[in-house]
Amino acid sequence: MDPSAYVILSGILFSIGALGVLLRRNAIVVFMSVELMLNSANLAFVAFARMHGNLDGQVIAFFVMIVAAAEVVVGLAILMTIFRTRRSASVDEPSLLRN
Amino acid sequence: MISLASTILSTSDEEPAVEPITAVVSAAEAGGLFEWFWLLIAFPVFGMLVLLIGGRRTNAWGHLLGTAVVLVPFGIGVALLIDMMGRAEDQRSVVLHMWDWTIAGNFTADMALRLDPLSMVFVLLITGVGSLIHIYSIGYMSHDPDRRKFFGFLNLFIAAMLLLVLANNYLLLYVGWEGVGLASYLLVGFWQYKNSAAVAAKKAFVMNRVGDVGLSLGIMLMFVTFGSVAFEEVFAAAGEADGTVVTLIGLALLLAATGKSAQYPLQAWLLDAMEGPTPVSALIHAATMVTAGVYLIVRSNALFDLAPIALNVVLVVGVVTMVAGAVIGCANDDLKKSLAGSTMSQIGYMFTAAGLGPAGYVFAIFHLLMHGMFKADLFLSAGSVMHNMNDQLNMRRFGALRTVMIVTTGTFFAGFLGITGVPPFDSFFSKDDIIKSALSQNWLAGIATIFAAGLTAFYMTRQLSMTFFGKKRWTQDVKPKESPPVMTVPMIFLSAGALFGGLTMVYLFNLQEWLTPITGFTPGELPIPDWAVEVITIATLAIGVTLAWRQYATRDVPETPPVNVTPLTVAARKSLYADAINEGLFMRPGQHLTRFLVWFDNRGVDGIVRGTASGVSGLSNRLKLLQNGYARSYALTMVVGVLVIAAIFIVSRWV
Numbered sequence: 001m002d003p004s005a006y007v008i009l010s011g012i013l014f015s016i017g018a019l020g021v022l023l024r025r026n027a028i029v030v031f032m033s034v035e036l037m038l039n040s041a042n043l044a045f046v047a048f049a050r051m052h053g054n055l056d057g058q059v060i061a062f063f064v065m066i067v068a069a070a071e072v073v074v075g076l077a078i079l080m081t082i083f084r085t086r087r088s089a090s091v092d093e094p095s096l097l098r099n
Numbered sequence: 100m101i102s103l104a105s106t107i108l109s110t111s112d113e114e115p116a117v118e119p120i121t122a123v124v125s126a127a128e129a130g131g132l133f134e135w136f137w138l139l140i141a142f143p144v145f146g147m148l149v150l151l152i153g154g155r156r157t158n159a160w161g162h163l164l165g166t167a168v169v170l171v172p173f174g175i176g177v178a179l180l181i182d183m184m185g186r187a188e189d190q191r192s193v194v195l196h197m198w199d200w201t202i203a204g205n206f207t208a209d210m211a212l213r214l215d216p217l218s219m220v221f222v223l224l225i226t227g228v229g230s231l232i233h234i235y236s237i238g239y240m241s242h243d244p245d246r247r248k249f250f251g252f253l254n255l256f257i258a259a260m261l262l263l264v265l266a267n268n269y270l271l272l273y274v275g276w277e278g279v280g281l282a283s284y285l286l287v288g289f290w291q292y293k294n295s296a297a298v299a300a301k302k303a304f305v306m307n308r309v310g311d312v313g314l315s316l317g318i319m320l321m322f323v324t325f326g327s328v329a330f331e332e333v334f335a336a337a338g339e340a341d342g343t344v345v346t347l348i349g350l351a352l353l354l355a356a357t358g359k360s361a362q363y364p365l366q367a368w369l370l371d372a373m374e375g376p377t378p379v380s381a382l383i384h385a386a387t388m389v390t391a392g393v394y395l396i397v398r399s400n401a402l403f404d405l406a407p408i409a410l411n412v413v414l415v416v417g418v419v420t421m422v423a424g425a426v427i428g429c430a431n432d433d434l435k436k437s438l439a440g441s442t443m444s445q446i447g448y449m450f451t452a453a454g455l456g457p458a459g460y461v462f463a464i465f466h467l468l469m470h471g472m473f474k475a476d477l478f479l480s481a482g483s484v485m486h487n488m489n490d491q492l493n494m495r496r497f498g499a500l501r502t503v504m505i506v507t508t509g510t511f512f513a514g515f516l517g518i519t520g521v522p523p524f525d526s527f528f529s530k531d532d533i534i535k536s537a538l539s540q541n542w543l544a545g546i547a548t549i550f551a552a553g554l555t556a557f558y559m560t561r562q563l564s565m566t567f568f569g570k571k572r573w574t575q576d577v578k579p580k581e582s583p584p585v586m587t588v589p590m591i592f593l594s595a596g597a598l599f600g601g602l603t604m605v606y607l608f609n610l611q612e613w614l615t616p617i618t619g620f621t622p623g624e625l626p627i628p629d630w631a632v633e634v635i636t637i638a639t640l641a642i643g644v645t646l647a648w649r650q651y652a653t654r655d656v657p658e659t660p661p662v663n664v665t666p667l668t669v670a671a672r673k674s675l676y677a678d679a680i681n682e683g684l685f686m687r688p689g690q691h692l693t694r695f696l697v698w699f700d701n702r703g704v705d706g707i708v709r710g711t712a713s714g715v716s717g718l719s720n721r722l723k724l725l726q727n728g729y730a731r732s733y734a735l736t737m738v739v740g741v742l743v744i745a746a747i748f749i750v751s752r753w754v
Contacts, residue, residue, distance in 0.1 A: 091729075092730075
């Protein structure tokens, strides 16, 4: 089976994720989009590993999963505190560093 | 001396050429009074310090102290002269090393004084004429509340002038040179509440600075070329040096000399300097300071002998100023300014003589001494007139003063005889020597000296007849009377100098033999016989005197200057447009340059600085917009950035 279809799928998923990050205001959705982007990258790694016939890409995919898990933990913790102080999960609200 | 009398008296007119003697002895070897000749300077310095630091407490006796500290050095000077005359010729140059003054790397300049026959005559001139003028000033300044300060400044001048002529290296000479410039500035502007005096002082100071740049350049060149600024070392090394450099040094020294001695092209300050009190005009701007330029050239004769081009420039400067000064003297109605023109002219004679090289150095100094006496006499007499005429100086409002001021008339007449060169008075000897020396070296300069002698006779007769003869043209408010003895006695002494100085120097003292060991001497060949020169000179004098006498003594002098006169007279009245030339050539372009520089500074330099600042702040204002705090816009930036990088990768792969 031709793995290039997975690469194209990975590209489509990445674009959807990127658009989600850019267009959505809700922090939860943004997080989900980020996860989507990370996982599209994983898919690409695995596909390339298959194409080149070695395991490097597959190993890196595991690393990415672990990093993504850690990132979600930290990110959700920040999100919780922001939600507690502001009663909102919008990413546009906390722009106080602006001036 | 070559003169009428010596031609008749001596059987042989052959004079051998004399080479300068360069040997010096130290003061410790010379012993006696020579170890103490630094006292010459110490006395006036002491007087200056007491008078200027002591302030008002010294008002009562300040003028007496000020006079005493000049009289004592005169006494010391006479004693030194007698001592020196008893020594062999090669033992007369005494150097007194006092302390190491400036040591910087391999540059050294000692605090060392040098007394030799040349500085000896200057010491006597400065302290002798200086003492008489100090005494005169006691009377002249008696009504001035600041008389004490005046004497303090005069002492400063005497000290600086003595340092100038006694210094044994150019750097120390420079200190004295600046010191006399400072004293001149302070004394010209002594009545600084008068705007004209303040402006004149500033003008004198600024124009002198132009010349002083020349002296400092000369000293720097000497140090670079010879590695020393001491007289002996410079003169000894000059022979091996590159001729161009020596010429440059000579020209730099000449620039300094023209500034200090009011020679073309730096002459314009002298007429304005007459704003100062008359004793100052007599002492500084006639007898001593303005002759410092001649001293500098004659002192540096070893350099000038090796630089014929520089020497020729000296000659040209001298001839031009000699004639131009006399022309100015002929037309000015202000008694002191007319005398100032005469001073320029007479110093022009000295420069002419110095410009002739070894054939003329001695005569330059001879004429300088004579000039010191007759011109101080003339100025003091003019001051006496001015003092009794409510400080007026316009000769058109004088006339017939001989009826009320008999002593002053006599002393002025003595000065007249001294300056015009009537036999057998001062200038007859000194000016004749210059004329003959000039004729033997350069006939053009010789003719100019004879012509200027005629002009001298003209303007002096004009001054004499407009002031003392003719009809009374006094303003209503004046009641002239004779000056007090404290003023007339110094005038009488100076008249004696003006009348018999020349005779003394030729027959009793033999100045030429005295000075030639320092200056060297080469006799010249006259193209025409001696007596012919003398006849022509005296005939020229007679023409000058007659013309002026007919014009100003036998006819009535109008009280306002006539307007329908020749262009030359108009030009001479305006000092040959010296101020206009300075304004047109230097002041206006200088102002334009300043204005341009200010504009360039505001627009150009400041423009670049301000433009950079506003450019940076404008750019940062733009960049600030990126920092809007929206996480999503940062994310967009990142995406765009990644896309751009990816695009570059792809494109670079393709290419």
